[in-house]
Amino acid sequence: MLKKIEKKYNEIFDNLKSLNEYLYNNPEIGREEIKASKAHMEILNKNGFQVQKEYINIKTAYRADYKGLKKGPKICFMAEYDALPEIGHGCGHNILGVTSVGAGIILKKLIDIYGGSVVVLGTPAEENFGAKVDMAKAGVFDDIDVAIISHPTGRCHKKSSSSQxxxxxxxxxxxxxxxxxxxxxxxxxxxxxxxxxxxxxxxxxxxxxxxxxxxxxxxxxxxxxxxxxxxxxxxxxxxxxxxxxxxxxxxxxxxxxxxxxxxxxxxxxxxxYEYTFKHLITNESLSNIYSENLIKLGVEKIEISGSDGSTDAGDVSHVCPTIHSYFPISDKELVGHSLEFAQATITKEAYRGMKEAMFAMVLTGIDLITKKDLFQKVKEEFNEMKKNN
Ligand SMILES: [Zn+2]
Ligand SMILES: [Zn+2]
Structure with missing residues (x-):
């Protein structure tokens, strides 16, 4: 399995790297991510996804679907690609989006063997007018079994936690x-x-x-x-x-x-003046599958993340099992929303963290598709959470 993942990754790495650097050099703020969403859609299209542009009438949103030959869970990787005024990709959404795109392309390759389907969702404007809020409201996640996103951070992988x-x-x-x-x-x-x-x-x-x-x-x-x-x-x-x-x-x-x-x-x-975001409720069962896969990949340290920020993934977590983890892009701590953070997104440390996160996302998808008990546990935890929220 890992060999198959590695092979596909090596095939697409140059394209992913170019996509990351293209976004880094062409930062666009929320709802204006014309170049970014187009570049995302191009690579997904080329790799056999059915791509819908201007998804749910949001100009820079997209949805890329691939349905396998056999039935199974629908795994969603959420991509972001908005930048910040003045400091460009100071939140690293360039490499965040690329990680989800790469995970989608690799999982697609395996889905014909194992079943299920994969959706890469292009979700604009996380920083201000988070399109995930509109998508959650519009019922986009109603037929999605799990939603996964991994965000860049300083020097260590971090478990999905809560957000405010x-x-x-x-x-x-x-x-x-x-x-x-x-x-x-x-x-x-x-x-x-x-x-x-x-x-x-x-x-x-x-x-x-x-x-x-x-x-x-x-x-x-x-x-x-x-x-x-x-x-x-x-x-x-x-x-x-x-x-x-x-x-x-x-x-x-x-x-x-x-x-x-x-x-x-x-x-x-x-x-x-901007969107209201709900708090994030991590699906712990899903989060554990992801962390175990990171450990299998040789990651030695996974920190517990704080819950100080806010994200529109919060709204998604109220409508389907969701995780929002973090992967390292540096060998030192970084301050978010800074020029230094943006510069770190195109380093070799960033590509190492991206690869680990991407592989863990793919392996988590495969676990859910092939291990019914794990999938059931995720669903049960979500249903239990819904009773109290
Ligand atoms: Zn941010
Ligand atoms: Zn961010």
Whole structure:
């Protein structure tokens, strides 16, 4: 088996490497990944997948299917390929996407022998308008048995863990401008409202849980010091361990904004400026299969990852058994969302980590297709989780 995987990998490695470097050199932000999604689709098409572009009407989403000759589970590898403004692939979604594409192509090769089917799903905009949220809502995962994704990280493989639920809140305070020295009494100061919002949130922090995260910036706070600002805008992220707790925390933050609006006499508009993500619930049975395969491949250390970030894979985990693991791209720790992280995605350490993750993904797929008891365990755990969520 491993020989077959290795053989196919060696056949496609140059193409995967070129795809990775092409994305690295052509970073595109969320929902604008025109070149990236096209390049992904080309390689999948060439390798015999049935490719649907602009999947569920999202311009840069795609779905690539391969159905084997024999029946069996449908394994989905989720690909991401969005970059960050200014720092390009500082989150490494170039190599993330390539890992899923490679795993899909290799698993496809084995599926005619063992049965089942494989889907590579191109999921745009993980960083801001995560298309997995739309896909989960649209029922895309309803006929998928498991969804797997592995994300690059510093120096060690990490088990799939949880991620925080997140809501992106924009507060827009509308006041009235006036001469700051001449007739300030005729003005309504929208910057004061923003400052009061921050003060309110800072008071709130004492009464929040240690898992609560509220972080914001002032996006607009006036144009000149001698004019009372008539527009104040603050953008916040609110995160919590579970979606339910996050919603309740969001309400408290909104109340801080409402209080600030009343205190200053401003009008207040609240909107979500990015998508809301649910928390990630790892399917532990699936995660164990993946980790055991990494160990079989000679990986000696698999760390337990933290749960500080947020991802749209969270939404997927509520509709089908999901794992979101991490693979190393360096021999040292890296800071996420940095230029250094982006540069690490095209090193030989990155390709070594990619290969390990890719092989573990393929072997996990084969385990689920060939070992009914393992597959059943994954399904049972998911059904049990659904009762409580
Ligand atoms: Zn990121
Ligand atoms: Zn990322």
């Amino acid at each position: 639920a997140i809501e992106a809140l924009e507060f827009k305070f509308i006041g009235k401008s006036a001469h700051a020295a001449g007739d300030p009494y005729n003005g309504i100061n929208a910057l004061d409202a923003v400052i009061q919002l921050f003060n309110g949130v800072n008071c709130l922090r004492q009464q929040t849980k240690s898992t609560s995260k509220i972080h914001g910036i002032i996006s607009k706070g006036g144009e000149a010091a001698n004019v009372i600002p008539d527009l104040g805008v603050a953008n916040f992220y609110v995160r919590e361990k579970t979606t339910k707790e996050m919603k309740s925390l969001s309400e408290k933050v909104k109340n801080c904004a409402k209080g600030a609006a009343i205190a200053t006499g401003c009008l207040l508009e609240i909107k979500n």
